[in-house]
Amino acid sequence: MKEEIDLAKIRVVITNIQRMCMDDGPGIRTTVFFKGCNLKCPWCANPENISFEVEYGREGLRQEKIYGCYYSEEMLYEELMKDEKFWSNTGGGITFSGGEPLLHLYRIQGMLEKLKKRYIHLAVETALQVPPKYLTRILTWIDYYIVDIKVLDRKLCRTVLHGNLDGYFDNLRILGSEGKEILFRIPCNMEYTATHENLERICRLLCEFPDVPVEIFSIHNMGRTKYESLGKAYREFERISGIQLEGIKNKLEQCTDAPVVIRHI
Amino acid sequence: MFKDCHTDLEKNKYKTTKLLQKENDQWLKENDFEFYRVQKTGSFCDIFDLICRRVEIPETEGRFLHFIDHRYLFDTTRGYRFENITPDYGRIIKNGLDSLKYKDVQITNKFCEDYNHTIESVVLLIRRICEHEKQADNRHAGKRAEIFDNMISRPAGSLEEGLQRILFFHQIFWQIGQRLMGLGHLDILLIDLYKKDLEDGRLTRKDAGVLIGDFFEALHQYCWLKSNMLLGDTGQIIILGSRGREGGYVCNELTYLFIEATARKRLPDPKILLRVDRNTPRDLMETAIRCMQTGVGAPLLSNDDQVIPRLIAFGVQEEDARQYGVAACWEPLIPGKSISPNNMKSITYPKAMQAVWERKDIETFDTLEKWMQAFYAEVQKEVDEIIDIISEARFQYNPYLSVFMHDCFGRKQDVSCGGAVYNSYGLTTVGLSNAVNSILNLKDLVYDTQEYSLQEIKEILVNNFEGYDFLRERLKAAPNKYGMDVPEVMNLSNEILTRTSGMVQGFRNYMGGRLKIGASSPSYIDAAQEVMASLDGRKCGEAFGVHISSETNNGYTEIINFASKLDYNGNRFNGNVVDFMVAPGFITNNFDKMVSLIMAGIKIGFFQLQMNVIGSETLAEAKKYPERFPNLVVRVWGFSAYFRDLPEEYQNVLISRARQNERRN
Numbered sequence: 001m002k003e004e005i006d007l008a009k010i011r012v013v014i015t016n017i018q019r020m021c022m023d024d025g026p027g028i029r030t031t032v033f034f035k036g037c038n039l040k041c042p043w044c045a046n047p048e049n050i051s052f053e054v055e056y057g058r059e060g061l062r063q064e065k066i067y068g069c070y071y072s073e074e075m076l077y078e079e080l081m082k083d084e085k086f087w088s089n090t091g092g093g094i095t096f097s098g099g100e101p102l103l104h105l106y107r108i109q110g111m112l113e114k115l116k117k118r119y120i121h122l123a124v125e126t127a128l129q130v131p132p133k134y135l136t137r138i139l140t141w142i143d144y145y146i147v148d149i150k151v152l153d154r155k156l157c158r159t160v161l162h163g164n165l166d167g168y169f170d171n172l173r174i175l176g177s178e179g180k181e182i183l184f185r186i187p188c189n190m191e192y193t194a195t196h197e198n199l200e201r202i203c204r205l206l207c208e209f210p211d212v213p214v215e216i217f218s219i220h221n222m223g224r225t226k227y228e229s230l231g232k233a234y235r236e237f238e239r240i241s242g243i244q245l246e247g248i249k250n251k252l253e254q255c256t257d258a259p260v261v262i263r264h265i
Numbered sequence: 266m267f268k269d270c271h272t273d274l275e276k277n278k279y280k281t282t283k284l285l286q287k288e289n290d291q292w293l294k295e296n297d298f299e300f301y302r303v304q305k306t307g308s309f310c311d312i313f314d315l316i317c318r319r320v321e322i323p324e325t326e327g328r329f330l331h332f333i334d335h336r337y338l339f340d341t342t343r344g345y346r347f348e349n350i351t352p353d354y355g356r357i358i359k360n361g362l363d364s365l366k367y368k369d370v371q372i373t374n375k376f377c378e379d380y381n382h383t384i385e386s387v388v389l390l391i392r393r394i395c396e397h398e399k400q401a402d403n404r405h406a407g408k409r410a411e412i413f414d415n416m417i418s419r420p421a422g423s424l425e426e427g428l429q430r431i432l433f434f435h436q437i438f439w440q441i442g443q444r445l446m447g448l449g450h451l452d453i454l455l456i457d458l459y460k461k462d463l464e465d466g467r468l469t470r471k472d473a474g475v476l477i478g479d480f481f482e483a484l485h486q487y488c489w490l491k492s493n494m495l496l497g498d499t500g501q502i503i504i505l506g507s508r509g510r511e512g513g514y515v516c517n518e519l520t521y522l523f524i525e526a527t528a529r530k531r532l533p534d535p536k537i538l539l540r541v542d543r544n545t546p547r548d549l550m551e552t553a554i555r556c557m558q559t560g561v562g563a564p565l566l567s568n569d570d571q572v573i574p575r576l577i578a579f580g581v582q583e584e585d586a587r588q589y590g591v592a593a594c595w596e597p598l599i600p601g602k603s604i605s606p607n608n609m610k611s612i613t614y615p616k617a618m619q620a621v622w623e624r625k626d627i628e629t630f631d632t633l634e635k636w637m638q639a640f641y642a643e644v645q646k647e648v649d650e651i652i653d654i655i656s657e658a659r660f661q662y663n664p665y666l667s668v669f670m671h672d673c674f675g676r677k678q679d680v681s682c683g684g685a686v687y688n689s690y691g692l693t694t695v696g697l698s699n700a701v702n703s704i705l706n707l708k709d710l711v712y713d714t715q716e717y718s719l720q721e722i723k724e725i726l727v728n729n730f731e732g733y734d735f736l737r738e739r740l741k742a743a744p745n746k747y748g749m750d751v752p753e754v755m756n757l758s759n760e761i762l763t764r765t766s767g768m769v770q771g772f773r774n775y776m777g778g779r780l781k782i783g784a785s786s787p788s789y790i791d792a793a794q795e796v797m798a799s800l801d802g803r804k805c806g807e808a809f810g811v812h813i814s815s816e817t818n819n820g821y822t823e824i825i826n827f828a829s830k831l832d833y834n835g836n837r838f839n840g841n842v843v844d845f846m847v848a849p850g851f852i853t854n855n856f857d858k859m860v861s862l863i864m865a866g867i868k869i870g871f872f873q874l875q876m877n878v879i880g881s882e883t884l885a886e887a888k889k890y891p892e893r894f895p896n897l898v899v900r901v902w903g904f905s906a907y908f909r910d911l912p913e914e915y916q917n918v919l920i921s922r923a924r925q926n927e928r929r930n
Contacts, residue, residue, distance in 0.1 A: 020820030020862070022855040028822065028862055063738065082750055083822045089865030090858065264854065 353601025594903020
């Protein structure tokens with residue numbers, strides 16, 4: 001007997017619900033990867049989460065791989081709650097990632113409210129480059145914001161990432177004024193994010209948020225097989241060495257009071 | 266000269282008991298015919314006495330004396346031998362040997378006589394050792410003579426004395442052919458001696474660590490002789506941590522010292538089991554996980570909150586249940602009170618599935634229920650066969666073991682005649698994961714989607730997936746699997762376990778003991794060798810799933826949830842261990858969270874847990890170049906062993922599990 005799915009209740013498309021994540025916020029967490037993003041970062045490690053539609057790829061020679069699964073709020077809630085006891089015992093919770101989670105979360109506010117009633121710690125991992133209305137609608141529910149810092153030059157951001165920095169800065173100000181807990185995360189590559197000019201801009205941003213801790217890491221090539229599976233063109237980036245990361249860390253530390261941590265992936 | 270020599274071991278791997286026995290017989294015939302004759306015709310006491318007179322006492326430079334003279338091993342073909350048990354060494358820590366004897370007026374039966382006679386023989390051996398040490402020329406000899414002399418009429422007076430006593434009385438068990446002998450709650454047992462040493466200024470904490478390290482090295486000697494199925498499978502298990510009378514968690518400085526020594530020495534032997542519960546202090550968990558991080562596969566964790574209530578419900582007195590330990594692997598027992606051979610046989614579920622496929626009437630199983638009925642009927646047949654065999658087992662008369670087992674002394678009854686308090690037997694089960702996954706696939710392919718008929722499936726399995734690799738891949742990638750916390754999987758796993766436990770419920774052995782089962786077994790490779798392909802995608806002869814594990818599911822939280830929902834009630838508590846493969850970097854990068862995970866898991870309710878912390882690349886390298894990794898230790902089942910000593914199949918299972926685990930991350 002297959003479970004009957006009520007199509008009218010479908011709210012979101014999700015590619016993966018990763019239990020026992022250690023890196024996406026405090027404690028042991030379950031991370032939800034929404035399918036669909038407004039950015040087109042050339043170094044994206046999750047290319048399956050760019051399109052909003054369910055996609056079909058290949059796995060090995062003969063197998064088909066489906067990227068994306070439809071979820072109603074009830075289905076998602078039930079799946080997530082399996083690890084509730086681990087969260088309560090480790091100070092963990094749920095992290096919504098993607099894709100751009102802010103483009104999806106407003107559709108499942110009922111579930112967010114339900115989770116909040118159970119005092120579950122909620123986090124998002126976001127590029128924050130969306131119109132502020134997407135943020136304000138979910139602000140009450142989300143406790144912790146992992147915010148990417150990418151390319152901070154308006155023109156470059158638009159042409160390379162298809163992003164919008166106006167929304168980004170507005171949203172950051174909203175988070176600041178609401179006193180939300182933030183963590184900055186910088187995916188470093190020599191081509192775009194860790195250039196001399198961009199680091200200068202990042203430093204200026206950090207000066208405005210001196211209490212926000214920062215995590216930096218080298219972008220990696222682990223998304224390669226997914227590009228291949230989806231038949232998308234893959235662009236290889238050079239990894240940044242540990243010494244280079246140390247250099248970036250030292251530079252950033254000069255403009256913030258909060259810790260700058262290197263994450264090894 | 267007999268010695269624990271690696272060269273011996275390199276040449277022969279290890280000698281099976283039979284081979285050793287044969288060699289010994291030959292040697293004895295030529296060199297000591299009297300012993301040979303007594304061995305064949307004499308009583309237990311005759312042989313035991315002669316062993317104590319004959320064994321050669323070696324020269325030892327080390328601190329501790331621990332020796333086994335393999336030429337004078339007890340003939341083990343005289344009946345079912347006791348193994349997989351833990352004697353109460355507290356008896357000889359707290360007393361001198363003399364005071365354990367019956368007084369003349371108390372002797373009312375043959376057993377009392379034999380019991381005293383056995384103790385006298387041991388005293389004789391002790392006196393021989395004292396004489397030997399007095400004449401020996403090494404720095405420890407004088408002190409050792411004194412320590413041995415004390416054993417006869419005084420309680421142990423120091424930690425060193427306590428450890429030496431355990432080593433000595435333990436070695437006699439191996440000398441008389443017993444196997445898989447546990448050591449018991451050494452932290453609780455020795456803590457008073459340790460404290461006294463500290464108070465009297467005889468010892469510092471650091472000295473005690475060194476002492477325990479030396480004790481470990483002594484125990485690790487004769488690994489080749491002590492090993493059972495595989496080199497390293499010795500069952501020399503030390504239990505740490507306990508539950509107090511008030512229900513609180515009990516540990517002490519020695520608990521930490523024993524774990525630290527394990528991490529420092531990185532020897533496969535002895536094995537460490539740490540009892541834990543929801544009140545276990547975090548710093549002790551950190552010490553334990555730091556030890557696991559070294560890769561030694563120890564300590565194994567056993568969750569008191571799960572184990573103790575099951576023991577009590579099974580009829581164990583509450584006070585005894587609080588003192589539980591485990592057999593050589595993980596099967597709970599009461600040290601010094603259970604003779605429980607907890608691993609007598611293994612129920613192999615995939616064998617029952619094979620029997621179903623071999624039936625002529627499979628076409629009549631037009632519903633899954635009918636197929637399941639046939640499956641249970643085949644499991645029942647397997648169980649019946651096992652029960653037929655173990656019903657015949659009669660244990661060897663063993664007054665020496667009776668010295669250390671309650672309440673042989675009080676009952677004046679040998680341990681082989683029901684003198685011990687608890688006399689139940691245990692079985693393990695293997696291939697539950699293969700059975701569950703196969704049945705889920707069968708339901709999908711045959712009964713839900715009707716893509717294949719039963720006859721077609723049968724042919725595919727008989728032909729070992731020949732030409733059906735695509736189906737095999739699909740079966741392996743099935744969405745619902747053993748180890749996942751989804752109701753369908755949980756219910757099926759529990760149904761199979763409870764049905765099996767019902768099948769053994771009526772059993773009583775000749776001492777009145779009952780039967781228990783557990784969901785983790787050592788035989789995941791051996792039992793799989795002859796079994797045909799199964800519908801989980803396993804090919805003929807491939808290993809079964811290892812204990813409660815899954816390398817394909819969604820992280821460790823899921824398998825812990827799954828294990829916590831398995832139903833261990835009734836007689837189903839005979840060892841249920843979750844087995845993790847963990848990449849070393851994973852713990853290093855997330856140490857605090859890993860500790861929190863395990864502590865959360867204890868509250869959520871896994872039964873037992875162990876982990877291998879090692880990368881697949883290291884294992885693959887070590888397989889290729891064993892000489893570069895002489896000291897690489899891994900967890901196999903309830904024991905750790907040197908990787909280089911393992912047969913290839915075992916190495917391969919570990920490598921493949923490590924690879925799958927890394928892919929998951």
